[in-house]
Amino acid sequence: MTLNQCYNVPAEEFLRAAPSESVHLTVTSPPYDHLRKYNGFSFDVPVIAQELYRVTKPGGVCVWIVADQVIDGSETGTSFRQALTFMDAGWKLYDTMIYKKRNSLPRAGRRYHQVFEFMFVFSKGMPRTTNIAMCPRSTTADKRKNRTKKFSRNANGIHRINKNYVAKEMVKRSNIWEYYTGYGNSTKDKIAFQHPAIFPDQLAADHIESWSNPGDTVLDVFAGSGTTLKMAKLLGRNYIGTEISAEYCTLIEERLLLQQCS
Numbered sequence: 649m650t651l652n653q654c655y656n657v658p659a660e661e662f663l664r665a666a667p668s669e670s671v672h673l674t675v676t677s678p679p680y681d682h683l684r685k686y687n688g689f690s691f692d693v694p695v696i697a698q699e700l701y702r703v704t705k706p707g708g709v710c711v712w713i714v715a716d717q718v719i720d721g722s723e724t725g726t727s728f729r730q731a732l733t734f735m736d737a738g739w740k741l742y743d744t745m746i747y748k749k750r751n752s753l754p755r756a757g758r759r760y761h762q763v764f765e766f767m768f769v770f771s772k773g774m775p776r777t778t779n780i781a782m783c784p785r786s787t788t789a790d791k792r793k794n795r796t797k798k799f800s801r802n803a804n805g806i807h808r809i810n811k812n813y814v815a816k817e818m819v820k821r822s823n824i825w826e827y828y829t830g831y832g833n834s835t836k837d838k839i840a841f842q843h844p845a846i847f848p849d850q851l852a853a854d855h856i857e858s859w860s861n862p863g864d865t866v867l868d869v870f871a872g873s874g875t876t877l878k879m880a881k882l883l884g885r886n887y888i889g890t891e892i893s894a895e896y897c898t899l900i901e902e903r904l905l906l907q908q909c910s
C-alpha cells in the first residue's frame with residue numbers, strides 16, 4: 649500500500665491487501681441504497697466494517713456518512729443497519745452526528761423537508777485524537793441587545809466603540825454540522841461536479857481536523873471525486889483511497905493535480 653494515491657479496485661479487495669493498524673482516520677461515504685446506480689457497483693458492509701477495523705490503528709476513527717432511500721413508503725433503515733454492523737465488528741459508536749444541508753431542495757409528497765444525512769463516528773477503542781472545534785456562543789439576548797458588536801453607529805453615521813460590548817464566549821460546536829451544498833458551494837473545483845454525489849470540502853476538512861493530526865494517514869474507501877483525499881493533502885496528512893470506477897479515478901487524479909498548481 650503506497651501512500652498519497654488512489655487505487656482503482658473494490659474497497660473490499662483494497663482493504664484485504666492493506667496492512668493492519670496502518671490508518672489513523674477514515675472519512676467515507678458509500679453509495680446510498682439504490683439512489684444512484686454507479687454502474688451497478690455494490691459493496692459488502694460486514695466485510696468493509698471488519699477490514700476497516702483491522703487496518704485502523706488503536707484509537708483511530710472511521711466517519712461513515714450515509715442516508716436512507718424511501719422505498720414503498722418507508723425509509724429503508726439502511727443507515728441504522730450499517731451502524732449496527734460496524735458495532736458488531738468491534739467499533740464503538742462514538743457519536744451520531746448530523747450533516748445538515750442549508751440549501752437542499754424541498755421534498756415532494758406528504759413528508760417534511762429532508763435536510764440531513766447521518767455521520768456515524770466510529771472509534772477503535774477511545775479516540776486518540778479529539779480536536780473538538782469551538783465556535784462563538786450566540787444567544788437571542790446577544791442579538792436583541794446588540795451587545796456583541798464591537799462598534800455601533802451614532803445618528804451621524806460615526807462609528808463608536810460600543811460600551812456594552814462583550815466578547816462572545818467560545819463554546820464547543822454542536823454535533824449538527826451545516827453546510828451549503830451544490831455547484832459553487834461544496835467546492836470550488838468545477839471538475840468535481842462530474843461526480844453526482846460529492847460532499848463539501850469543508851465537511852471533510854472539519855472531520856480530518858477533529859480526528860487526526862498532521863502527518864497522520866487518512867483513508868477513503870469510496871473516494872468518488874476525491875474530496876477526502878484532497879482535503880487530507882491540503883491539511884498535511886498522508887492520504888490513501890480506493891474507487892471502483894476507472895472514470896472517477898481519472899477525475900480524482902486531475903483534482904489532486906489541481907491542488908499542486910494552486
Ligand SMILES: C[S@@+](CC[C@H](N)C(=O)[O-])C[C@H]1O[C@@H](n2cnc3c(N)ncnc32)[C@H](O)[C@@H]1O
Pocket residue numbers: 657658659660676677678679680686689690691692843845846847848869870871872873874875876890891892893896
Ligand atoms: C457517495 S460516492 C462518494 C463521494 C465522495 N465522498 C465525494 O465527495 O466525492 C460513493 C462512491 O463509491 C464508489 N463505489 C461503489 N462501490 C464501490 C466499491 N465496492 N469499492 C469502491 N468504491 C465503490 C462509487 O463509484 C461512488 O463513486
